[in-house]
Amino acid sequence: MARLPLYYRALLETAEHDVDTVSSEHLARLAGVNAAQVRKDLSHLGSYGTRGVGYEVGPLLREIAGELGLTHEWPVVIVGIGNLGRALAHYRGFEARGFQVVALVNNDPTKLGGLVDDLVIEGVDELPRLARERSIAIGIIATPPHVAQGVADALVAAGIASILNFAPTVVSVPTSVSMRKVDLAIELQILSFYQHHRDDPALPPLGAR
Amino acid sequence: MARLPLYYRALLETAEHDVDTVSSEHLARLAGVNAAQVRKDLSHLGSYGTRGVGYEVGPLLREIAGELGLTHEWPVVIVGIGNLGRALAHYRGFEARGFQVVALVNNDPTKLGGLVDDLVIEGVDELPRLARERSIAIGIIATPPHVAQGVADALVAAGIASILNFAPTVVSVPTSVSMRKVDLAIELQILSFYQHHRDDPALPPLGAR
DNA sequence: CGGTGTGAAGCCTTTCACAGCA
DNA sequence: TGCTGTGAAAGGCTTCACACCG
Numbered sequence: 001m002a003r004l005p006l007y008y009r010a011l012l013e014t015a016e017h018d019v020d021t022v023s024s025e026h027l028a029r030l031a032g033v034n035a036a037q038v039r040k041d042l043s044h045l046g047s048y049g050t051r052g053v054g055y056e057v058g059p060l061l062r063e064i065a066g067e068l069g070l071t072h073e074w075p076v077v078i079v080g081i082g083n084l085g086r087a088l089a090h091y092r093g094f095e096a097r098g099f100q101v102v103a104l105v106n107n108d109p110t111k112l113g114g115l116v117d118d119l120v121i122e123g124v125d126e127l128p129r130l131a132r133e134r135s136i137a138i139g140i141i142a143t144p145p146h147v148a149q150g151v152a153d154a155l156v157a158a159g160i161a162s163i164l165n166f167a168p169t170v171v172s173v174p175t176s177v178s179m180r181k182v183d184l185a186i187e188l189q190i191l192s193f194y195q196h197h198r199d200d201p202a203l204p205p206l207g208a209r
Numbered sequence: 210m211a212r213l214p215l216y217y218r219a220l221l222e223t224a225e226h227d228v229d230t231v232s233s234e235h236l237a238r239l240a241g242v243n244a245a246q247v248r249k250d251l252s253h254l255g256s257y258g259t260r261g262v263g264y265e266v267g268p269l270l271r272e273i274a275g276e277l278g279l280t281h282e283w284p285v286v287i288v289g290i291g292n293l294g295r296a297l298a299h300y301r302g303f304e305a306r307g308f309q310v311v312a313l314v315n316n317d318p319t320k321l322g323g324l325v326d327d328l329v330i331e332g333v334d335e336l337p338r339l340a341r342e343r344s345i346a347i348g349i350i351a352t353p354p355h356v357a358q359g360v361a362d363a364l365v366a367a368g369i370a371s372i373l374n375f376a377p378t379v380v381s382v383p384t385s386v387s388m389r390k391v392d393l394a395i396e397l398q399i400l401s402f403y404q405h406h407r408d409d410p411a412l413p414p415l416g417a418r
Numbered sequence: 419c420g421g422t423g424t425g426a427a428g429c430c431t432t433t434c435a436c437a438g439c440a
Numbered sequence: 441t442g443c444t445g446t447g448a449a450a451g452g453c454t455t456c457a458c459a460c461c462g
Contacts, residue, residue, distance in 0.1 A: 067405075188303065
């Protein structure tokens with residue numbers, strides 16, 4: 001159900017335009033997917049559509065928010081306060097979507113105790129306490145690759161079971177933990193691959209990618 | 210072939226350890242995928258393995274680098290110099306992988322002409338000239354969502370056919386252009402979804418995700 | 419033997435097509 | 441009539457299993 005957030009965003013936009021009903025086709029265009037897929041996805045949530053009319057924006061928004069667990073704030077810790085970590089700490093898009101950065105962790109002694117906005121940078125060994133005191137459920141790894149596995153282990157040991165990993169390395173976690181990866185260099189390499197194979201007849205047309 | 214960069218990174222690591230032969234199983238562990246998959250993927254590049262022995266690290270590395278188009282530097286332009294854009298401009302992981310940020314673009318008049326490292330921030334209308342003079346093939350969009358579509362159009366008009374989009378909105382480009390998306394809020398929402406449905410028996414076990 | 423290369427099976431996701439309801 | 445909800449078909453990707461080779 002990785003598409004629910006897309007529908008959610010699309011519905012928020014339509015709600016802003018004071019539209020209170022959308023067809024699967026309209027929603028599909030906004031989310032950039034197929035209309036049949038929208039209907040199938042939404043049917044899994046129960047019947048929120050009216051045949052011949054479409055879906056009611058308000059109720060559907062509430063249903064999806066509930067499904068995604070967006071009815072309350074999620075406290076987040078960022079580990080690794082380099083360029084990327086600092087940028088993520090400042091990123092407005094998180095709070096707008098219900099995620100609040102409540103702790104910063106970095107083991108570099110020169111940064112320890114420093115401030116980013118109102119947050120003190122703390123050591124990795126403070127993770128268990130921070131996680132407990134601030135009810136942290138999500139950790140973001142923005143460290144160099146060679147310490148990422150250790151950080152992941154520390155997050156797991158602190159009871160944080162959802163991890164977003166920006167470090168360009170393979171990190172393994174217990175199956176009870178969910179982890180998502182964002183690897184910027186790999187994204188560029190994939191672009192480079194297609195750029196390099198432009199006009200390669202053996203490749204599927206670009207529209208299909 | 211979105212896994213080639215993973216193999217590439219894994220092979221670089223083994224090369225550092227002065228190992229010159231790897232089995233598909235070893236490579237699979239390093240890349241975090243299935244061994245059969247490694248063999249199938251690599252067989253598409255031709256036969257670089259020796260039965261009973263494994264794959265020769267050096268030749269395989271060169272072959273993959275060639276396939277990914279990593280034999281030369283790729284000049285990159287970053288559009289949108291907010292927190293994220295600035296962090297990306299500083300990000301070391303790009304240059305280490307053959308991508309060089311050669312231009313910064315931002316339309317905010319208060320930032321125009323400013324410097325980030327040695328690069329001058331230029332206006333969007335300079336894109337065609339920059340793309341031509343600096344042979345830019347890849348553009349990164351790190352703007353707020355409401356201007357992302359316009360920026361994408363400008364990139365395409367400037368002849369840039371590979372785009373990495375960080376703006377949290379759906380952007381459409383001609384089928385001749387390849388675009389990849391990284392949406393940080395959506396990644397967190399997906400984590401939130403699984404966190405919210407933890408212990409939900411209707412869901413597949415976490416290991417399968 | 420050990421490990422690659424690969425047909426075939428299995429699985430999961432997407433798309434089609436249309437019945438059925440407002 | 442218009443659009444949802446959904447079985448069935450199609451397609452793509454992953455995994456298995458094993459023949460074959462060094």
